[in-house]
Amino acid sequence: MSSKNPIDMKDVWQKDIDHYIHPWTDFSTFKQEGSLILSDTDTDGVSVIDGDGKKYLDGIGGLWCVNIGYGREEVAQAAFDQMKQMHYFSAFGHHTSAPAALLAAKLAELAPGNLNHVFYGCGGSVANDTAVRIIHFYFNQLGKPTKKKIISRTDGYHGSTYISMSITGVKFDHIGFDIDKELVHHISCPNPYRRPHGMSEEEFCDLKVQELEDKILELGPDNVAAFFAEPIMGAGGVIVQPKGYHKRILAVCRKYGVLYVSDEVVTAFGRLGHMFASEDEFEIVPDIITCAKGLTSAYMPLGATILSDDIYEVISKPQADGAIFTHGFTYSGHPVSCAVALKNIEIMERENICGHVQEIGPYFEAQLKTLSDLQIVGDVRGCKFMMCIENVANKESKELIDPEAKVGNRIADHCQKRGLIVRPLAHMNVLSPPLVLNKAHVDFMVRTLRESIEETTADLKAEGFL
Known part of the structure; x- marks a missing residue:
């Protein structure tokens, strides 16, 4: 901090209390204790x-x-260089920037299977919200307009936009807020530590897999669009599911034409020792991967929804004369964020x-x-x-x-x-x-x-x- 312009920390502390509404604030203590x-x-x-x-x-x-880690000067330099060159232009209507295109290609290279198409947002919540909109559009295009319902797990966390919080199964996070209980349905948390006394982990896995199949049949396969799952459940308590769980869950989804969304907002970009954990750690290739957080190591806000070739082939065809794909955000593919992500991935690869x-x-x-x-x-x-x-x-x-x-x-x-x-x-x-x-x-x-x-x-x- 410059000695010419010292910051009055007491003033900052008070202004924070008076004006800044923090995420996940405990108002029973915040107004007295501050931040x-x-x-x-x-x-x-x-x-x-x-x-x-x-x-x-x-x-x-x-x-x-x-x-x-903190203090990576070359990441700051990458952001500065892009800001000097061109800090922003809208990605709407056939405009692009080099960082956005290069990052999309890099993510396609790193992602498993045929997940080769990238839609950008500003974070993980938006990435999951985007996944829902695209999934619904996808089934509309296929002439299956009733396939809309989403299934996720109790204690799963998928974000705090209206739809992503509805998909979230952490009940504490719903207190006082509304969620969409018609669109989203939850099955129980596959937490081995809390399995019934005397039940083996293998039997517990059988129970959880059957529960998903039963829920799909209860709602009707023609009504269920997608299943959302974190490879390891994060904000719900770092739940590591029983061995083989994800492969078996994916098989159930395939059986009933339900898309599998792997929420890798936390697990992607090294947290489990892989750029993406779905295939390398859990041996599955989902239909969609959502990611954010480690994508830029938080040096800039950025999220991505990565789609398979199969989904892209359907959604990339005009649905009617003169119609366009009407989803996106002002900051989709922001050049500075994408340049930072490219530098972040370069560092991760260079330093192993x-x-x-x-x-x-x-x-x-x-x-x-x-x-x-x-x-x-x-x-x-x-x-x-x-x-x-x-x-x-x-x-x-x-x-x-x-x-x-x-x-x-x-x-x-x-x-x-x-x-x-x-x-x-x-x-x-x-x-x-x-x-x-x-x-x-x-x-x-x-x-x-x-x-x-x-x-x-x-x-x-x-x-x-x-």
Whole structure:
């Protein structure tokens, strides 16, 4: 920050309270406590600095998204160069820019199977919203106008536009808001940790696959358009489905002519050690992949909906004389965002960041699992740089701690005091750090989590929650 124009952090803090409506705000505390003002990043690429100069290791990667780390000057330079050359022109009506075209070709190269066609938006919610509109248009073009309904899972997260939040199955996120319950239908969460007592994981998988087939038959195959699924369920608690689940679910979708949408907004671009996880990690080639977050490592907003050749062949034919494909946004294919994405992918490939994740990810998993000896840690789960700690009152019964205790928030607060940012989700804590994390960073995170969970446990006992 320039010494000539110092920022008054108290003034910023107050103006933030007075005027800025934050996403996912807890208004029971916000108006009194306000926000932690983050104003800079550290040269280590994985830490942020607050307005008072305190450093924090970012254990959540911004929001699952700062994949190549902070402070990449060549990304800033790519954005600056594109802004100087041509910062924007509309993509409507047969106009394009080189970054948008080159990125589309690169995504087609990286995506599995015949997913060769890219529609741009500004983020993951819009990418999923776009998928729904295109799917409906696709079936209209095929003369199947009743195929409209969407199926997703309880605890799946797909965004916060009206339709993407309707597809989202995290019930807490629906409190006080409306969703479309006619269009979207949910099946239960395939969480192996919460499977019935005495049931094997294989039997649990059978149950979940059958549930999808039963739901399609209940709604009528002629009415069901698509199934939405994250390869690993993120904001619902980092749920890793039983082995073979995705392949079997895809087979059910194929049986009834239901399109499979793989929501890779979180998992794409290295978080699981692959540019795309659908095929490389889970051995499926979906009909559509949606992505965002790691696409630019959050240096610019950008999302993409990637379609198969089969879908594109249908939607790219005029539906009537003089009709056009009337979907899109002012910032679709924004040249600066696309230039940043191209540089982001170039860095990932040049530095073999996916290989780094495959090397450090298992160490991260193993070290986090050492926390399982702590009294309230019921489950440590996830894959590579996408992990979750679930806290419980009783490990045998898996009974939850009273929600009034806000255990996830307590642990996050204790971590923050020690210089680590983790994400609280009710009784859970999520970890999704930048992909450039090293073993020393992992050790600090695990040590800090241990101390913070132990302090939280002592607090809960003192207050009668345990």
